[in-house]
Amino acid sequence: MASSRPLIAGNWKMNGLTASLDQARALVAALAEHPPAARVALCAPATLIERMAALLGGTMVAVGAQDCRPESHGAFTGDISPEMVVDAGATLVLLGHSERRALHGETDAMVAAKVIGALRAGLEPIVCVGESLDQRRAGAAVAMVRAQLAGSLPPGLAGRPWSVAYEPIWAIGTGETPTLAQIEEIHRAIRGDLVAQFGEAGAAPPILYGGSVNPGNAAEILRIAEVGGALVGGASLKAVDFVAICQAA
Numbered sequence: 370m371a372s373s374r375p376l377i378a379g380n381w382k383m384n385g386l387t388a389s390l391d392q393a394r395a396l397v398a399a400l401a402e403h404p405p406a407a408r409v410a411l412c413a414p415a416t417l418i419e420r421m422a423a424l425l426g427g428t429m430v431a432v433g434a435q436d437c438r439p440e441s442h443g444a445f446t447g448d449i450s451p452e453m454v455v456d457a458g459a460t461l462v463l464l465g466h467s468e469r470r471a472l473h474g475e476t477d478a479m480v481a482a483k484v485i486g487a488l489r490a491g492l493e494p495i496v497c498v499g500e501s502l503d504q505r506r507a508g509a510a511v512a513m514v515r516a517q518l519a520g521s522l523p524p525g526l527a528g529r530p531w532s533v534a535y536e537p538i539w540a541i542g543t544g545e546t547p548t549l550a551q552i553e554e555i556h557r558a559i560r561g562d563l564v565a566q567f568g569e570a571g572a573a574p575p576i577l578y579g580g581s582v583n584p585g586n587a588a589e590i591l592r593i594a595e596v597g598g599a600l601v602g603g604a605s606l607k608a609v610d611f612v613a614i615c616q617a618a
């Protein structure tokens with residue numbers, strides 16, 4: 370089933386001060402020399418979005434945020450709206466990352482509301498789903514991911530640019546990864562559900578894999594059927610590693 374160009378997105382999480390922008394500079398310089406087949410994005414902490422967008426404007430690296438609220442404005446101290454994310458210069462946003470779900474109690478319904486807000490503002494959402502180790506051990510990984518997906522995707526996504534990131538929680542930041550067969554099983558299940566929900570439009574969104582992707586394992590993961598890119602945490606902080614992952618796609 371044809372889907373769009375792969376997407377390699379870095380997630381800096383709560384990392385990055387002004388000096389870290391040097392890594393973004395180095396990334397752009399290396400990718401300009403050897404342009405990858407994939408689209409590339411860096412999802413920056415909110416404090417760096419504007420400066421990163423200024424730095425990366427006109428390059429092949431897009432800037433993303435790591436979260437936003439559904440509302441456009443209002444009494445939500447400490448939060449940022451989709452419109453603010455756009456105003457700062459980002460074009461993508463991660464939504465429903467497992468750290469947001471676990472640490473901030475985000476439910477599928479909340480994630481779906483954020484997706485609606487992101488689309489209203491013109492952002493490209495990357496909707497994250499993934500099972501825990503207990504769910505994997507109980508044989509419930511596929512069912513869990515499908516349920517999360519069903520609850521997190523509003524109908525308005527059809528025809529818009531967006532993607533899913535499958536990130537098993539137990540693989541994030543641990544150095545552990547599922548087997549290639551386990552990744553393929555989940556990605557095929559996700560694609561089946563996207564097509565069932567959105568018809569032909571469900572074939573388009575890339576389905577990223579995330580969880581301990583590094584320069585050593587990126588190529589074999591990115592070759593798996595229905596893997597349309599990667600969401601990369603730790604390895605996106607060092608330009609040399611992230612470049613290698615981008616080049617592997």
Ligand code: PEP
Nearest residue numbers: 541542579580581602603
């Ligand atoms: C992530 O934060 O989304 C992630 C996949 O992290 P890591 O690559 O460090 O496992």
